[in-house]
Amino acid sequence: MRVLVVGDTEVAVQVALGLRRIGAEVTVVDADGRRAGGLGAAGPPVVVGDPLVPSVLERAGALRADVVACCAATDEENLVVSLLAKRRFGVRRVIASVNEPANQSLFDDRWGVDQMVSPASALIALISREEPGAGQPPAAR
């Protein structure tokens, strides 16, 4: 399985390391290369470049990737990269992380997203379900 992990976040680093540990062929795209250090010398290859530029994604192997995981720090980056991955590179499976729950409704096939993960929404739902008087959790999607 070939996975492209996009983003300069701690989540991206951990996803890359974790997938590599289970045998996936991982490449990381990091806009400024600052996070690359956290991957260690034996870590997965890092392509430093702006992921909103199609040639950068191509250099990172987008055409051969089975999965693209968008873990950037902003929702706009994740959405644009998802769309490029699906539309331009025909990636089979595009997974994106939602930063702001208010943007969650954007993360669907219109932006090329097959599956999304929204940590903040998940936490809110968990807490509101178990704390009396915390109100109703947001509607699950």
Add this chain to the structure above:
Amino acid sequence: MRVVIMGCGRTGSTLASRLDGDGDEVAIIDLDEAMRRRLPAGFHGRFVTGSGVTPAVLEAAGIAEAEAFVALTASDGANIVAARSAREVYRVPRVIARTYDPVRAPVYSELGIAAIGVVQTTVNRVVHVLRHVTLEPHQTFGNGDTMLVRSAIPDYLAGRRAAEFAVPGEIAVVELTRSGHSRIPDASSVLAAGDELSFIVAAGSLGRLRSFLDGRWS
């Protein structure tokens, strides 16, 4: 016209103020509430705090009824996402986005968003002004139907033949001055940096000659 502008920086606030002055109904979005101070005192439009990426923020700005949407933030990603939502979800008829990075421009056109590349636009404009040649007639003939004009040759035209300027019935190259010596060029005369040329030009072809000298060979 109802216009939603995203980004209340220099360009966004200036555009908002201009459209407001023209009588348009303006709503302007910015992440930073403090940017409101860039709007003029008598501004009639609305200011909405938030990110235009977020659907609820676009909706609060009236995107559903907007006739135009302009994305002018410093983030190309945010501009792309908001502009595409405006176009495809809210069916705004006119959508314009600014892009800083020229290499990202193809992404916009692929998504059907009219993008104005500020860097490219500024560079093109500066190059045009740098290369633009003013042509003043030295002598006119008849009722100004034809005229004699002289122009220094821009350096980038060095190596081209003087005869390339000639257009039958419109432009004739009649003289070449190089290092203080004047001569009549022939079909094989090649231009060098610093040359000056004299042309006889039909009045209606002055613009064509100017575009030759500006580097727009058609």
